[in-house]
Amino acid sequence: MNQTNDPLMTVVSAYASVFEDLATVATGRARRGPQGTVLAISGAPVASLNAIISPGAEPSAEEIMALAATETPWELPWSIQVRGVPSPLVAQAAAGHGLTQFTRQPLMVRHSSQGLPEEPVVDGLRVRVVPVDELDLYARTVADGFGTPHEVFQALTDPNLVKIDGLAFYLAELDGVPVGTGMTAVSGDMAGIFNITTLPDHRRRGYGRAITVEMVRAGFAAGAGTAYLYASEMGEPVYRSIGFRTEEYLTVITAPS
Structure with missing residues (x-):
């Protein structure tokens, strides 16, 4: 699915960029994969604030794993954040790092x-x-x-x-x-x-x-x-x-x- 057929990718990309900007200022530990997946480490002891965020509707497990490897070992609680239901490959990649708890959050939009x-x-x-x-x-x-x-x-x-x-x-x-x-x-x-x-x-x-x-x-x-x-x-x-x-x-x- 390309961005033209996926209007919510713009929204989720903006969300990921906020985390990237905050991490860049707070710790300098932010990077982005070639497919747009963002790694952002705020330094706060909260998993949701140290995250790998994929804005695409079909996240790349390979890119997520590559970004996760750059922070191994993780000294802070962290999370992987993806849209919808994670694919088996993404779930497997997360489980390889001990991340096995899934929480859903509704994305709400107003124009x-x-x-x-x-x-x-x-x-x-x-x-x-x-x-x-x-x-x-x-x-x-x-x-x-x-x-x-x-x-x-x-x-x-x-x-x-x-x-x-x-x-x-x-x-x-x-x-x-x-x-x-x-x-x-x-x-x-x-x-x-x-x-x-x-x-x-x-x-x-x-x-x-x-x-x-x-x-x-x-x-x-x-x-x-x-x-x-x-x-x-x-x-x-x-x-x-x-x-x-x-x-x-x-x-x-x-x-x-």
Whole structure:
């Protein structure tokens, strides 16, 4: 299947490029295979953030294995990420590295032709772009939102991240107190949405939806025609209410937890 017959390859390629850019800044450990498969090592102790990502609908097991071999032995948790159901060859390659746990994540897409999502009315909530001197606050809030130790997202405190074109970090605040986060990566026609969190004591009040809407509107204002994200099971209905639709699934292959 070529890219002309595979419109989602552009979306997944943009997703892979975000990881490549972040890894290039954080650790310098990023490379790309001849067929477009990306290896990106962020340095964070999270498997999904140290990944080999294949944007093609028919991933090359040989290219995945070649990239995996360049990092052997892997000192960090890592993952192989492919579209749809992994082929037996890809599954075999992953198993050879001890990666046998499969998790599906829905790829959700929204187009600017649907119009802008309406701005939600959430009393007192302010969603703003984070300046470089507040990246530490942002990273700590992301960690709290995901319920992980702060050091997990230490890579997001690197001031060089703001040099990546199209990357923006968002905090949602009530009376100046952070209650949620988000991140956008705009490149050409694509606006990727990441790190949507709401702190545990502030959930089910519409804050996550408000953050997402703000980032979608910002991405379209910056010239993107397509917004995309990979959703959690909890988040999928929220994104659907904004106009996102599930187009396919990403399979993330990791070592058993």
